[in-house]
Amino acid sequence: MKVLSEPARVRGFRFAGVSAGLKTVAGAKDLGLIAAQNPIAAAGLFTTNRVKAAPVVVASERVGRGKLQAVVVNSGSANCFTGKPGLRLALDSCAAVAAELGCDGTHVAPCSTGVIGHLYDFEKYRDGVRRAVGALNEDGLEEFARAIMTTDTRPKAASVRLRLGGREITVAGAAKGSGMLSPRVATMLAFIVTDVAVTPAQLRTALKEASASSFNAITVDGDMSTNDTVLAMASGAAENRALDGRERAIFVEAMGAVASSLARQLVYDGEGATKxxxxxxxxxxxxxxxxxxxxxxxxxxxxxxxxxxxxxxxxxxxxxxxxxxxxxxxxxxxxxxxxxxxxxxxxxxxxxxxxxxxxxxxxxxxxxxxxxxxxxxxxxxxxxxxxxxxxxxxxxxx
Amino acid sequence: MKVLSEPARVRGFRFAGVSAGLKTVAGAKDLGLIAAQNPIAAAGLFTTNRVKAAPVVVASERVGRGKLQAVVVNSGSANCFTGKPGLRLALDSCAAVAAELGCDGTHVAPCSTGVIGHLYDFEKYRDGVRRAVGALNEDGLEEFARAIMTTDTRPKAASVRLRLGGREITVAGAAKGSGMLSPRVATMLAFIVTDVAVTPAQLRTALKEASASSFNAITVDGDMSTNDTVLAMASGAAENRALDGRERAIFVEAMGAVASSLARQLVYDGEGATKxxxxxxxxxxxxxxxxxxxxxxxxxxxxxxxxxxxxxxxxxxxxxxxxxxxxxxxxxxxxxxxxxxxxxxxxxxxxxxxxxxxxxxxxxxxxxxxxxxxxxxxxxxxxxxxxxxxxxxxxxxx
Structure with missing residues (x-):
């Protein structure tokens, strides 16, 4: 299975990465958005840290219901250890995205990465969301990958194309991380999208298996983030027939290949890593x-x-x-x-x-x-x- | 209880620290010896690492019987991961000390610290033992503390004097360590000697309690040595009456005070430590x-x-x-x-x-x-x- 360390178009998804002014460096991209046409199958894995960031609390609850239409990610602030105001901020952020996209707010999952203990400026965020929705496009995965970076020195993306269920399907993803945690890095985030038609349960199984030997088998400093999140979304736009057992195994393999490529890129770009x-x-x-x-x-x-x-x-x-x-x-x-x-x-x-x-x-x-x-x-x-x-x-x- | 960060005389003990040429730096002290007049009460704590150095295997077995007359310590080689030749070397080293002191070889405990995987030169070691036995003296604890150093930047010693069981008694000790492990440091070693008259069982209890909040409550890098050893010996030369419950508690406190001072010195001199x-x-x-x-x-x-x-x-x-x-x-x-x-x-x-x-x-x-x-x-x-x-x-x- 040939994995490319680069983004790809995935039918049924549009992406954006813009600057909302949440990072201290002027003009740095810091707001990323992934949007589907409708609520679609979604699955997620989240940090087991007992201190969980507000967006993790919100996203895990929403992903648990198996459907998402959009994921919004900001860098510059982890929105962690921010109490009730932080929870409110995460919910408001999703509502802002839902208002612009015209979708149900509970179908938007939030992710944040950056400094712990600080809230971000919601006005700037909302302006950024407006621009991100305007910038959404099918080739935007690389811009998205750039917008979620913190101490990362390069954007991280991977993709696989193969025939499955009678159709050509694509699995692609983007990730950030550098140490596994720090108030500057504060997270490993990874997002995998595919156009294959699978149920939320199948997607969940595939994500779990794919993560075992990739995201769960890497370390930079052994520290565990309060914001770690891996999200998968399947649009079904490939309109493939229902996958049989062998095809499901190939799908898991494709998810695994993309996850492994992203995981490898995370360690390769680990903070100060030379090996x-x-x-x-x-x-x-x-x-x-x-x-x-x-x-x-x-x-x-x-x-x-x-x-x-x-x-x-x-x-x-x-x-x-x-x-x-x-x-x-x-x-x-x-x-x-x-x-x-x-x-x-x-x-x-x-x-x-x-x-x-x-x-x-x-x-x-x-x-x-x-x-x-x-x-x-x-x-x-x-x-x-x-x-x-x-x-x-x-x-x-x- | 006043603890001094310096060595002291302890009745019933003589100490030495000499250069045997086991370290690569010419003239550096690398062989330390503690000797009592007769077999006396002894207790020890050893690394729980599954890879144990040969001297740890030998010393723990001997200390387990509750009596020791001498402890011989070399720096420059950890004699760990050296197979059967390493075990032979540890036993021969004790025999060399016993021959010079005229005591039973099974009453000598060995400790080693330094590079893992290498044997030291036994001829040099034996010559060093001869000179160490010749150099034994009541004020030699500081020389001993110098001989066991590896990446340590200064010798570490501590002592307490107090009245107990109707007599003035002394507890004193020396230690080395810097990281908790490395092929250059390869160990935390600590030695506590006292002239108080206690049974091996009382000494064991005291050492265990004293170590809980000192040697077992410090960390430099979280790594665990293959050679970690804490040894206590009580000569009984104070000729105090048997300790009652309150006095035993004071004795534990004195052991704890010396152990805590040594433990603090270990972290203070941790590899590269500035805090x-x-x-x-x-x-x-x-x-x-x-x-x-x-x-x-x-x-x-x-x-x-x-x-x-x-x-x-x-x-x-x-x-x-x-x-x-x-x-x-x-x-x-x-x-x-x-x-x-x-x-x-x-x-x-x-x-x-x-x-x-x-x-x-x-x-x-x-x-x-x-x-x-x-x-x-x-x-x-x-x-x-x-x-x-x-x-x-x-x-x-x-």
Whole structure:
């Protein structure tokens, strides 16, 4: 399945990205809009943080009913930790979109990303909505992707075209994120749209499966946003016949391919990231064990600084694995970095370190840890912890 | 109880710190020894990492029997992930000390700290042991503290004197650590000695209680060493009468005071640390809830970079609290930084941020989070995440 790292037209959707003056940088795009012709199948995944931003509260309740006509996203303010005024603001924002589009306000989902604790200016927002509705067009997905950026250095989009249910269908998406959270970044947001005709339940299943190995298998700093949202919408404009089992599997695969491309772009553009590292853990007693180890390695500041320093640091990697709480036998471990075996049977292979170090100089490499205890496997994409990560996150003042 | 951040004589103990050539820097002290006249009461706490260094395996087994006569510690090599040769090396190292001291080898506990995956040179080690035994003296605790340093920038020692059981008694200790782990640091090691007469069981209880609010309530980078060891030894040389209940409580307090001073020194000298931050969580439903939140805040890279940048970043702190999985109500939260209330009833107090920022310019400040849900409390000492942390840990090559 060929995935392009670029936007595409998706029948049944129009997009816009405009500047509403919500970001401090004058003229920066900060209001994005996705609109369908009618209420259509929608599904969503939301942050499990106990502190949820107002738009997350509103969007999750609306998406739960399975239908949406529009999604409105602002950057510059997360509208989180803003109490009842924040909730009111999120509702008013949707109402403003509904008034301009002439649709039911409960079919509009809001998303916000930016500084936590501050409300945005509703007058500016409403003016922005007016301009966004005026700017809606079928080729606007890239403009939308730009409008939702915060510390991101580039817009993130992906698309797949394939034949399904007797028709050519398209799945396309856009995302933002950089750290997984910060008052400047404050979120991973992703939006996937398709013209395929599926029920809300089918869309929900597809989104969940697609996210497991993409959005839920990446980390930049291990921190969890108050605003994380992944939304999917299916317009049905492809007018395909009802999908059979095999076709549904292909649809899930297409959603997964777009989600994986977006997830990869998120880590690649992680705050200060100079490396994209695939952590793969095999031979664990269970998938859950493998995942715990992969996350512990992928979030360890010491492992991540070693990545930044191109240091094939066996000690830090196995110590992180051992700290995960998962049963393992150091005497069996096998570790490869950049394809080079640097530890085997509980011992460091000193002679191999130089070759591994060479591989780590590349932008992308893999860390493969085999526990040799069972058949549990897991994978995680992570970035390094660089001087720029600290600069980006220390030099900003609330 | 007055604790001095300096070493003291403790009757019944002699100490030494010498250079055995195990560190790459010529002449650097790297072999420390603590010796008693006879086997005496001993207690220990060890890393729960599933990857345990060979000396941890040997020391924990020996300490478990309640008696030790000597502890030998080397820096420069962690003797971890070294398989059976590493275990042999740890046993031979103890035997070398026993031969020189004329004691039973099973009464010697080994500790190692330094690079993971490498064995140290046993001939150099044995020569060092000879010189260390020759150098043993009652005032040698500071030399010992120097010999166990790795990336530490200063030796760490603490002591308390008080009357107990009819005698003047002393509790003193030394520690090393900087990150909680790295192939250069690879460990938090702490040693507490006292001349008080207590049973091994009493010493064990005291050490456990003393560590709960000291060594187990600090973090630099959240990483867990393969070599972490805390050892306590009581010589009984004070010849005090058996301690009654009140006196045992005072003894625990004295152990706690020395442990807390050492723990504080560890965080203060954390790798690249420019801030010492006390995280206090109150008003949780349970102590465990409070502790989970405190750890999540104290280990969050985004919170720690905000500390480095003197940024009273409410969003990052409450997002970390919310990501802990603990039930909380954002609408009740109250947050103080450096004593300044910057969030209350689920809202940011924008006007207070400047005052909080001023406080954060100091070397030490507190973050107090009150959940207002119950009476659970916890405290944690942490450091910031600075550019130097990344430099120290990235520029080193295995």
């Amino acid at each position: 994209l590292v695939a952590i793969r853990v095999r031979g664990a007693r269970s998938r859950a064990d493998a995942e715990r180890i992969a996350r512990r390695i992928g979030n360890s500041p010491l492992v991540k600084t070693a990545f930044f320093g191109c240091d094939p640091n066996v000690g830090r990697i196995i110590a992180a694995a051992g700290a995960s709480g998962v049963a393992l036998d150091p005497a069996r471990l096998e570790l490869r970095v950049g394809g080079v075996k640097i530890a085997s049977r509980g011992m460091l292979l000193v002679g191999a370190l130089e070759a591994a170090q060479q591989r780590m100089r590349e932008r992308e490499f893999a860390v493969d840890l085999n526990l040799k205890l069972g058949s549990g496997e897991a994978a995680l994409l992570t970035s390094d912890l660089s001087l720029d990560y600290v600069k980006i996150n220390a030099e900003y003042t609330t | 010492l931050v006390a995280i206090r969580v109150r008003g949780a439903r349970s102590r465990a809830d409070a502790e989970r939140i405190a750890r999540r805040i104290g280990n969050s890279p985004l919170v720690k970079t905000a500390f480095f940048g003197c940024d009273p970043n409410v969003g990052r702190i409450i997002a970390a609290a919310g990501a802990s999985g603990v039930a909380l109500d954002p609408a009740r939260l109250e947050l103080r930084v450096g004593g300044v209330k910057i969030a209350s009833r689920g809202m940011l107090l924008v006007g207070a941020l400047e005052a909080a920022q001023q406080r954060m310019r100091e070397r030490e400040f507190a973050v107090d989070l009150n959940l207002k849900l119950g009476s659970g409390e916890a405290a944690l000492l942490t450091s910031d995440l600075s550019l130097d942390y990344v430099k120290i840990n990235a520029e080193y090559t295995t």
